[in-house]
Amino acid sequence: MKFAVLGSGFGLYGYVPALISGCNQEVYLPARYRVRLRERVDVRPFEDVIQWRADEAAILQEVDAVVISRRPQDQEQLIHRHLGAPNLRAFVLEKPLGTTPGSALEVLDTLEAAGKSYRIAYVFRYLPWAVLLKQTLEKREAPGSIRIVWRFRAHHYAHALQNWKRSVSDGGGALRFFGIQLIGLLAEIGYRNVTGARCTSSRRDECETWSAGFGGQGLPHCRVDVETNATTKRFSIEIDESPAGSVRIVDLEEPFQQCAQIGGLDRRVAALSELCHELIDGRDTGYGWYRGSLALWDQCERHLGRENG
Numbered sequence: 086m087k088f089a090v091l092g093s094g095f096g097l098y099g100y101v102p103a104l105i106s107g108c109n110q111e112v113y114l115p116a117r118y119r120v121r122l123r124e125r126v127d128v129r130p131f132e133d134v135i136q137w138r139a140d141e142a143a144i145l146q147e148v149d150a151v152v153i154s155r156r157p158q159d160q161e162q163l164i165h166r167h168l169g170a171p172n173l174r175a176f177v178l179e180k181p182l183g184t185t186p187g188s189a190l191e192v193l194d195t196l197e198a199a200g201k202s203y204r205i206a207y208v209f210r211y212l213p214w215a216v217l218l219k220q221t222l223e224k225r226e227a228p229g230s231i232r233i234v235w236r237f238r239a240h241h242y243a244h245a246l247q248n249w250k251r252s253v254s255d256g257g258g259a260l261r262f263f264g265i266q267l268i269g270l271l272a273e274i275g276y277r278n279v280t281g282a283r284c285t286s287s288r289r290d291e292c293e294t295w296s297a298g299f300g301g302q303g304l305p306h307c308r309v310d311v312e313t314n315a316t317t318k319r320f321s322i323e324i325d326e327s328p329a330g331s332v333r334i335v336d337l338e339e340p341f342q343q344c345a346q347i348g349g350l351d352r353r354v355a356a357l358s359e360l361c362h363e364l365i366d367g368r369d370t371g372y373g374w375y376r377g378s379l380a381l382w383d384q385c386e387r388h389l390g391r392e393n394g
Contacts, residue, residue, distance in 0.1 A: 086175070086365055087111045087136075089144045091163060092154030093121045098128050099357055100152045100177070102350050105131055107358025108365060112136065113144045127349045150175040150364070156249045157184045157256035164192055168199050175202040175364055180265050184256040186383035193375065204364045205375060207269030208356035213343045214335040215270055218322060221334055222274060222304065229305040230325045233267060236315035237339060242293075251291050258292030259313045260284060260385060265378075266340075267309055268385070272378035276301035279384035297385055 183189030
């Protein structure tokens with residue numbers, strides 16, 4: 086397939102190597118991205134194999150698939166703008182799919198009505214600890230409980246950046262930008278209900294910490310705690326089998342720690358390659374849990390008392 090990549094940040098250092106090295110696909114980029122790519126040592130070697138075109142309009146006449154790695158409101162607009170292009174058969178989209186659960190659901194409905202193939206970048210599902218978690222839950226029966234803890238200092242807090250990733254109304258924050266990955270995984274596992282949710286922040290329109298409880302038929306209750314402005318790094322999953330005690334099935338500094346960093350590339354490249362491979366090969370078409378993830382997200386927002394959709 087021929088892929089356009091729209092997005093000069095993670096699009097360049099995440100999706101470009103995933104598609105070229107990981108999936109052996111042709112990649113088309115707008116000429117204005119060239120300077121940004123040359124500034125990055127990790128992806129500079131791809132310059133000569135990329136197909137460079139004047140702009141997006143020229144690219145979208147040649148490709149049959151597009152990766153959109155832009156902020157949620159831009160992603161929504163680009164999907165609606167280019168959905169009618171007859172040559173575009175497939176979309177790879179970032180999370181969150183929209184700025185709110187309601188707008189994300191509208192995008193999902195539009196994609197499916199148009200008959201397009203698509204994948205949403207819920208990439209935790211490909212990581213070793215996620216595979217282990219799923220296997221562990223398949224072998225056990227409720228009751229009991231699970232606790233997932235994710236603490237780190239987000240780039241925008243560490244560098245005092247005022248960008249969309251810290252703005253809840255733009256689709257950022259501990260729930261909408263970070264926690265959404267865990268929501269996707271829990272939806273795939275079978276969690277359907279949110280038993281409570283809380284968000285805290287020292288500033289308006291931000292969500293520094295998010296915690297929530299999840300339930301599902303035949304599954305132990307799961308509590309998630311995400312802290313995006315922490316002084317320490319930790320990612321852990323613990324299953325409590327009281328009174329027998331608890332078992333920690335993973336204890337890392339961050340979720341992608343188990344992924345090899347090949348050639349200085351971002352650790353997420355391997356997972357992105359898996360995501361794109363599934364789209365290219367037509368594998369694993371059972372993605373009904375995408376809707377389930379939006380339903381869980383919507384329930385979280387309702388518990389937080391925010392307007393949705």
